[in-house]
Amino acid sequence: MIRYFMQRLLFACLVLVSLSVFVFFLFFVAPGDPARVVAGDKATEAQLEQIRENLGLDRPIIVQYGSFVSKAIQGDLGYSYRNQQPVLDLITRRIPATVSLVIGGVIVWLAIGIPIGVMSARNAGSKKDRLGQTFILIGLSFPTFVLGMLSLYCLYFLPRKAGFMLFPAGGYKPFLDNPADWAWHLVLPWTTLALVTAAIYARLTRGQLLQVLGEDYIRTARAKGISEGKVIYKHAMRATLTPLITQLGADIAFLLGGSIVIEQVYGLQGVGALAVQAVANQDRPIIIGVVMLGGLFIVMANIIVDLLYTLLDPRMR
Incomplete structure (x- = not known):
């Protein structure tokens, strides 16, 4: 077990090193002058040379x-070109909004997707199965931004036009300031994220569970008189959980890296919004920091x- 973990850890380090090489050469060797981004269009050549020297851009690429x-190993991802603030501090301030969105969305989409997938698999070919597949089809067909804009229109704009507030327009409120206000501002983002993703998990659960229910050990368990509930949730679901x-x-x-x-x-000032702003401003240190994160x-x-x-599948042990 320890040997297996160390092998995976070594492979992870190699992946991060490869990513750092790719990101560095992509953003530091690509066309464009970071000094010009920092100084603006009206800067003189002398000012540009001074900025290049301050940023270390005049040194050989390998040295850079x-x-x-x-510096990255020490947690120093550099400074933003635009506001001269540490990149790590900028990302750290945005992480709570992204983490709140992801955690709530995961809970909601698992609570919706897995039960629908199980219902469809247990009643394959029936009306319940067709109902579940309809949900999957609709969920997969709706782009996230369309569902988000539709939610804002139906649950924010129309109620506000009628004279009452059902949900806020967006924004993020810190959890420690007011947990109820925090959750209220995230209900619509959670729902939008969950409905689209729940369809994926419902389809995956249905397909995997149907395959497992055709295995010999499931037929043996049923032949022994084990209740259908135990067959599904104790035996079949354990094998289904691996792909899930x-x-x-x-x-x-992927979402922790920024749900753009x-x-x-919804105007959540998370990591994804920070990445969009950095790309618009050509702020390479922030882009690199978000990619590495x-x-x-x-x-x-x-x-x-x-x-x-290793915990779910004895064969791995």
Whole structure:
């Protein structure tokens, strides 16, 4: 077990190193002058040379990369070109909004998607199955931004026009200031994120569970007289959880790197909104910081998923 964990950890380190090389050369060797972004269009050549020297852009590329990696290991991701604030501080201030969105969305989409998938699999070919597949089809067909704008129109604009407030337009409120206000501002983002993603989990649960229910050990369990509930939830669901955990780990890691569409629609000042602003401003240190953060989340999620495999599947042990 320890050897397996160390192998996965070593592989994760190699992935992060490869990502750092890719990101560095993509943003520091790509066309464009960071000094011009910092100084503006009216800067003189002498001012540009001074900025390049201050940023270390006049040094060889290998030296710049070594300095970048050395500082990144220490938690220093550099300074924003636009406001000269530490990138790590900017990202840290945005993480609570993104984490709140992801955690609530995960809880809601699992609570919706898995039961619908189980219902469809247990009643394959029936009206319940067709109802479940209709939900899956609608959920997969709706783009996230369309569902978000529709939610704002129906649950914010129309009630406000009628003279009462059902949900706020958006924005993020810190949890510690007022937990009720925090949840109230996140209900619509959670619902929008969950309804689209729940359809994916419902489809995955249905397909995997149908496959498992056709296995010999399931027929044997039924032949022994075990109740259908135990067959489903004690035997079949354990095998079904493996692909679900794989998908869940990837989804959580991806969303923690910034749920750009949801954050933009509802005005949540999270990591995704920060990345959009950085791209618009050509603020390369922030873009690099967000990309590296997303890569770190994905690597960590894969390690956790691999460890969960050993608990769910005896063959892995």
